[in-house]
Amino acid sequence: MFTQKKNKKFNYQTRFSKDNNSATKLKESMNSSWNDARRTTSSNRKNYTLFLLLGVLALLAILMYYLETKIK
Numbered sequence: 001m002f003t004q005k006k007n008k009k010f011n012y013q014t015r016f017s018k019d020n021n022s023a024t025k026l027k028e029s030m031n032s033s034w035n036d037a038r039r040t041t042s043s044n045r046k047n048y049t050l051f052l053l054l055g056v057l058a059l060l061a062i063l064m065y066y067l068e069t070k071i072k
Helices: 021-071
Strands: none
Touching: none
């Protein structure tokens, strides 16, 4: 009564699936190389963002100090 419907599964293969084995291998290798590149650049991006935020914070502190001395 309360069972949910299950998704249908299809075992469809195209007529050209035997000819496209090299294409699927190429696609898999590109996916793995893309994932490797994505993993390595994410850590670099985090470091760059951290340095950028620290730089903005330093500039803001310098600007606040300059404005305080200029007002007095």
